[in-house]
Amino acid sequence: MRHILIALIALVFANPVLAQSPGLLGSLFGQSGGSQPQPSPLPLIKPTPSLGKVELPAPASPQESVSEIRPGPQQSAVSTANRNSQVFGASLFTGAFARQGPTQFNPDYLMAIGDSVRLRLWGSAIFDNVLMVDPQGNIFIPAVGPVKILGVRNQDLESVIEKAVHRVYRANVYSYASLSEAQPVRVYVGGFVNRPGLYNGTSMDSLLHYLDQAGGIDLERGSFLNIQVKRGAQIRTNMNLYDFLLEGKIPQVQLADGDIIFVSPRQKTVTVSGLAENAKRFEFSGAELNGADLIKLAKPFPLATHVRVTRNTGTIRNLEYYPLDQAGSLQLIDGDELAFTADKRPGTITVRVEGEHQSSQEHQLPYGTRIGELLKRIEYSDRSDVANLQLFRLSVKDRQKQVLQTSLKSLEAAALTARSGTNDESILRANEASLILQWVERAKEIEPSGQVQIAQASLRDELLLENGDTVRVPVKDGLVLVGGEVMFPNTLPFESELSAHDYIERAGGFTQNADASKVIIAHRDGSFVESTEGFFSRAPKVRPGDHILVLPKIDVKSRQIAKEMTTMLFQLALMAGVVFRMF
Incomplete structure (x- = not known):
């Protein structure tokens, strides 16, 4: 027992925290007034109620930013306009970035004043709390003291704190630290955006988050190619949204309170339409845009063969027409319009033969084939009704549909404009009109057959076939x-x-x-x-x-x-x- 007591006294004086514990010293020297104390391992930092419930200044929650406010009619209208716009890149700003929460982990994020760090110690010391980076760039760990983490990368945070803890506790104490909340900041978004202003967020939020809160870029005046991030008079970085849209590249900028995101004026533009994946309006810098560069942006469909260029500069509007393989050498200027087209001559068509026959159903024929040539290929059976052959054509079906829709609109107009002489008659007419309109809505769903009467035609065999025709042999x-x-x-x-x-x-x-x-x-x-x-x-x-x-x-x-x-x-x-x- 004497040897154990001597060892405990040596441990007390070797560790300043135990040396300052009067309860422990009293128990060692028999001052408890009770029975002999039972030696047991004690925590170096005791989880007292006051330590477990430390009231720290609450940082501004990112959820309180402008983006979390329920969008009003103006904000919804801007999002809808961006979603439906023909400007390349406008669909970025539909509210998705503004609604997202703060970034949870960025390994390159640098610790800043006001950040909150979650620290856990276990083993011989027990501690679990959130610590805030003070104005000197430190967090204060009980029994360890201040630890400077200002400017430390997020991925290095744990190792820096672990080294500081092990300078005091050399063994049996383990630590885990992580960024709990990034510094709340307010950032100015200005220039040519839809809603310039001061917006809340965190220093870890992306530039797109703040631009989206501001309603996105003004599509008629703002630039997608030149967006600046300023801190005072210093330009910290430039962002080109085309790099993000086409290559997934975006600058990672750690924002601070009072930083400015500035959208520059729109530069020159070229508009693309027709057979292209990105039939949009594109922005470019410089005096001219090379045709090959535009083709990379627009991505014409494989069936496109030619491009029509409309030159809108000057007092005369000129049209130019080029094969697609020559479009790469074009030099385009501000205001030009390009339309990718398919200038192809039909080579072959396909026609189906259905019903009672013994030949193949799908026939590939040269363009300009007449129906008589097809009928020679059909092998009829004994049950084939050759006298009543039927021809169904897609173009005829479309015209029949148009005729039906026109007649239905005329019927609607007649029902809605019918006159009545008395109040009772007007009530009857209103009920009648309601029934007619319901009937019209149901009739609009009817699909015509597109049948062409050919069986009794004297020049039946001379009729030209069209691509997609169906010849049916009745039984x-x-x-x-x-x-x-x-x-x-x-x-x-x-x-x-x-x-x-x-x-x-x-x-x-x-x-x-x-x-x-x-x-x-x-x-x-x-x-x-x-x-x-x-x-x-x-x-x-x-x-x-x-x-x-x-x-x-x-x-x-x-x-x-x-x-x-x-x-x-x-x-x-x-x-x-x-x-x-x-x-």
Whole structure:
């Protein structure tokens, strides 16, 4: 026991912290007034309540910056304009950089006054707290003293603190230190930006963060090529945003309170349109821009073959046209406009043959091939209905769609402008117009077939084929389709002695909403006939494969609207092969 006591006394006087601990000395010399003390390892720094709850000055939170304020209408409008702009680089400033939090770790960041460092000690000493860099550039570690870290790189912070701790505690004490919060700063953003002003952030935030808070660069006046970072009269660095957009390069600048980000005036520009990945307006410095450099920026699509140059300088507007392989030698000046085009002559086309046949479905043909040449290649089967060949064409489908849209717009206008004489009538007209508009919206979704009537054409074989055409060979199935306003729309076997009305009777007859006077027989070849039966007219014959369509009644007050809707019903039935049910 005596040897242990002597060793403890030697340890006390070897360590100044233990020497200043009266409780420990009293227990060693028997001044506790109680039982004999049990020797135990004590922490060098005791985690007392006062040490664990040290109130440090709270640094300004980066979350309190302008960027975290809910964007107002003006800020949202600027972000939308940037997102939809044709200026190269404008899409950078849509609020994404402003909304992001402060950078968590930058190994090259230099410690500055006001930074917060999280320090943890364990082993023979226990400590866990956040320490702030004071105006002298130090942090104060209890029992260790001030440690200067001003200007120390972030990645070297832990080793600097570890050396300082080990100068006092040579063994059994371990440390871990990390940057908790960077110094809060306020930075001026000026020049040609959308919202110049003073913005909050941290010294670790990127230049794009502050530019985005300012609404981004003024697209009509600001430069993407020359952005300066100033501290007083000194220019610390220049930033070219094209380097960031094209190569991912951006200067890493540690900002301080009062620094200035200045956007210079816009330099010369060239506008690109047409077949290019980056059909934007580009900025350049100097008197001229080489065509090869612009091609690298614009990145024309592989199908582009030529470039059209519009010269806008001077009093005369000139146009120039070059093959793409010669565009690299062009010298472009401020205000020029370039359009990349595909000036190609068609060489071959592809046509599909579908339906009942025994030949290949996809045919590659020289441009200018006539349909007769294609029909010679088709191998028909015994069930092929050669007399009713069908041709479907994309360009015809587009024109039919345009006709339908025009008719629907006319019907909308008629419904919305219908006049009424009394209040009761106006209410009925309003309800009627609402139903018509709902019907129009549904009708807009109908896709026409794009069929061309070729079966009975005398010069059928001389028709030129177009790329994307589809020739369909119907099958002799001996069926008749009955649809529209009938009780049970169905497919029935063909019987030569039956008329259209006979087939309708077999489908359950007309519905209450049917207009019995408006029955259409659509033949397979794309032709149609209106079926009427009376004393002075004979009912048209029904052929195998026909589609019998019964149109609905039109119960509206306005004669003009009734006329428009009748036209629409016929167009939908003939172009799309459907009967659109009324409201």
